[in-house]
Amino acid sequence: xxxxxxxxxxxxxxxxxxxxxxxxxxELFDGFASVAKVMSxxxxxxxxxxLAQGERPVDEISHEIRQSIANTSQHLQLLLRAxxxxxxxxxxxxYYSLSGSAVSRLWAAVRDVAVEHLAELExxxxxxxxxxxxxxxMTRSELRERMDDGDLMLIDVRxxxxxxxxxxxxxxxxxxxxxxxxxxxxxxxxxxxxxxxGPYCVYADNAVRILTRQGMKAARxxxxxxxxxxxxxxxxxxxxxxxxx
Amino acid sequence: xxxxxxxxxxxxxxxxxxxxxxxxxxELFDGFASVAKVMSxxxxxxxxxxLAQGERPVDEISHEIRQSIANTSQHLQLLLRAxxxxxxxxxxxxYYSLSGSAVSRLWAAVRDVAVEHLAELExxxxxxxxxxxxxxxMTRSELRERMDDGDLMLIDVRxxxxxxxxxxxxxxxxxxxxxxxxxxxxxxxxxxxxxxxGPYCVYADNAVRILTRQGMKAARxxxxxxxxxxxxxxxxxxxxxxxxx
DNA sequence: ACAGTATTCAAGTATTTACTTGAATAAGCC
DNA sequence: GGCTTATTCAAGTAAATACTTGAATACTGT
Numbered sequence: 001x002x003x004x005x006x007x008x009x010x011x012x013x014x015x016x017x018x019x020x021x022x023x024x025x026x027e028l029f030d031g032f033a034s035v036a037k038v039m040s041x042x043x044x045x046x047x048x049x050x051l052a053q054g055e056r057p058v059d060e061i062s063h064e065i066r067q068s069i070a071n072t073s074q075h076l077q078l079l080l081r082a083x084x085x086x087x088x089x090x091x092x093x094x095y096y097s098l099s100g101s102a103v104s105r106l107w108a109a110v111r112d113v114a115v116e117h118l119a120e121l122e123x124x125x126x127x128x129x130x131x132x133x134x135x136x137x138m139t140r141s142e143l144r145e146r147m148d149d150g151d152l153m154l155i156d157v158r159x160x161x162x163x164x165x166x167x168x169x170x171x172x173x174x175x176x177x178x179x180x181x182x183x184x185x186x187x188x189x190x191x192x193x194x195x196x197x198g199p200y201c202v203y204a205d206n207a208v209r210i211l212t213r214q215g216m217k218a219a220r221x222x223x224x225x226x227x228x229x230x231x232x233x234x235x236x237x238x239x240x241x242x243x244x245x
Numbered sequence: 246x247x248x249x250x251x252x253x254x255x256x257x258x259x260x261x262x263x264x265x266x267x268x269x270x271x272e273l274f275d276g277f278a279s280v281a282k283v284m285s286x287x288x289x290x291x292x293x294x295x296l297a298q299g300e301r302p303v304d305e306i307s308h309e310i311r312q313s314i315a316n317t318s319q320h321l322q323l324l325l326r327a328x329x330x331x332x333x334x335x336x337x338x339x340y341y342s343l344s345g346s347a348v349s350r351l352w353a354a355v356r357d358v359a360v361e362h363l364a365e366l367e368x369x370x371x372x373x374x375x376x377x378x379x380x381x382x383m384t385r386s387e388l389r390e391r392m393d394d395g396d397l398m399l400i401d402v403r404x405x406x407x408x409x410x411x412x413x414x415x416x417x418x419x420x421x422x423x424x425x426x427x428x429x430x431x432x433x434x435x436x437x438x439x440x441x442x443g444p445y446c447v448y449a450d451n452a453v454r455i456l457t458r459q460g461m462k463a464a465r466x467x468x469x470x471x472x473x474x475x476x477x478x479x480x481x482x483x484x485x486x487x488x489x490x
Numbered sequence: 491a492c493a494g495t496a497t498t499c500a501a502g503t504a505t506t507t508a509c510t511t512g513a514a515t516a517a518g519c520c
Numbered sequence: 521g522g523c524t525t526a527t528t529c530a531a532g533t534a535a536a537t538a539c540t541t542g543a544a545t546a547c548t549g550t
Contacts, residue, residue: 020447022311024373028445029294030287031369035359039281041508042274049274058527066267071509073528083362092517092526102357109354112347114280117328124276128269200273202265286538303497316539318498337496337547 038082039110043067044075048098048107051085052226053158053197054165055097104226111199129205136208136219138193140228143221152191157203158225167225168195169234176203179210191217198224283327284355288312289320293343293352296330297471298403298442299410300342349471356444370445380453381464383438385473388466397436402448403470412470413440414479421448424455436462443469 038044046065050056056064062072076096079085084103087096098104114121126132138146146152147170154171156163163173174182186192192211196204204220211218221228229235283289291310295301301309307317321341324330329348332341343349359366371377383391391397392415399416401408408418419427431437437456441449449465456463466473474480 019375020373020451024369025291025447026287028366028369028373029290031363031366032356032359033285033287033290035355035363036281036284036290040278040285042271042276042278043508045274045278045281046270068510069527070511070529074508077528083364084358089517092524094527099362102354102361106351106354106358109347109351110280111277113329113351114277116347117344118276118280119328121273121276124269124273128265128273130264202270206265288538313540314497315499315541319538322498334547337494339497 034082035084035106038078038084039106041075043071044079045107045110047072047075047079047096048084048103049197051096051098052104052107052224053162055088055095056161057090057093057095059093060161061096101230104230108227108230115199125200129200129202130209132205135205135212137222138219140221140223140231140233143193144233146191146193152193153187154193154195154221155186155207156225157194157196157207158201162197162225164237166229166235166237168228169236171195174207176207179207183211183214183216186211186216188216191219193219193221195221195228196224198226279327280329280351283323283329284351286320288316289324290352290355292317292320292324292341293329293348294442296341296343297349297352297469298407300333300340301406302335302338302340304338305406306341346475349475353472353475360444374445374447374450375454377450380450380457382467383464385466385468385476385478388438389478391436391438397438398432399438399440399466400431400452401470402439402441402452403446407442407470409482411474411480411482413473414481416440419452421452424452428456428459428461431456431461433461436464438464438466440466440473441469443471 039048043065047061050061050064058069058073058076061076062069065072067075076085076087080087080096084099084106085096086099087094089095143154147154154168155174156167156171157174157176157179158167159175160173163171163175167173174186194204194207194211196202199222201224208218208220223231225235284293288310292306295306295309303314303318303321306321307314310317312320321330321332325332325341329344329351330341331344332339334340388399392399399413400419401412401416402419402421402424403412404420405418408416408420412418419431439449439452439456441447444467446469453463453465468476470480
């Protein structure tokens, strides 16, 4: 199932030219470009963003990106054949995951360029996330320091499956869906920091808005779980803290 | 000339949906993916690789990638409109350059994923670069140490225009075209380290082969100039050392 | 203003791509 | 073996893309 047969090679003529030849150079760069090519679809970008949180089965991925199972499967096959994903079967279900941390770094690099150099990215982000200018944010280094002090509460607002797959060490799972029903379990006297899948995930923004509206002290971590992990900061898995502990 | 009008926005319907809506999320991720999309062509990947060495005019870029001026210009416009390049006019000539270091990092991330996860990348690389297994290589940290000791000679085998635009501090320019005519100017008793545009540039491999065939001690720097610079290591510009100095 | 050089734009062509729909395949359960 | 569930494959459709060719535009020099 985890087929890794030559993606680019199967799509191009096999005459690869001689040492240093123009044709050989074209094919090498076409090979490099094939990685960017599979990332050139917004749907596949969503898939990589989701799998950066941990492995998921096809039906859950399909539901997250609001596409048919068949269409989702075709996107997954493209990512798999290009080498960005790996898969395993568990009974009738196929679970997909990223091939390695280089894929997370690629996805972060794509977003960085878009954020820094794509004029309309800010407008697109505001349309999806709302006006973020009034929301307090926190960097991962600030969070690291404050957590050592033990004077704040860190909440993971992603779906529980993603929390179980891996989360920031010391975080409690309070999914965005249940946040409003668990407000009485959250502290009023300490800062609450919410984090999500990445810098552009609406759950953390909404969590901060809800908490702030309730008069609580809240901030959004600028990074998601993958960025925190990539920075080598402490993570854990398969654990749900009772809130307030 | 440096037009930055909305690339993705001009290509999509303007209704951006409400806060957190599915449509708004699709458009945000389509925006991210548009960055990967312009990198999905092997020709544009070559252009970014060349411009990572410094700005170049259209006709030189066209010659490097062996495409017509018109086709090259269309690719440059796509990169420009997506925000990855900037341009300036000097008389009748237009010079293009990368918008910022985030673009170099994106290009490096694309190559990293290809190298680690694309099964046929090694074969494509071997077709273009030849069998590299017998060539000595050196990491940038090893080079940094050895250069402090002053016991080796570092040569830049890229075209001189790229050398002038920027090069590793202390390097001498010995382009691959003139290497064989300048062998008598190179030391026999010290290691010669050659570097190029990046990890997959054939000039450095060929330089090491030529030098080794002549009985000289030679190695290829694993990185190119952009990776060295990105690592914050010392660089200089607009300077040609006489070899042996 | 005209000619030359450099570059971009527009339209055509062949190829590729994203999604849909229906068929085919794989695994588990009885 | 038959049925159910999950997933992938194949073909069609509409849209997008890479390159070519020729026209248009921008700048310089006289």
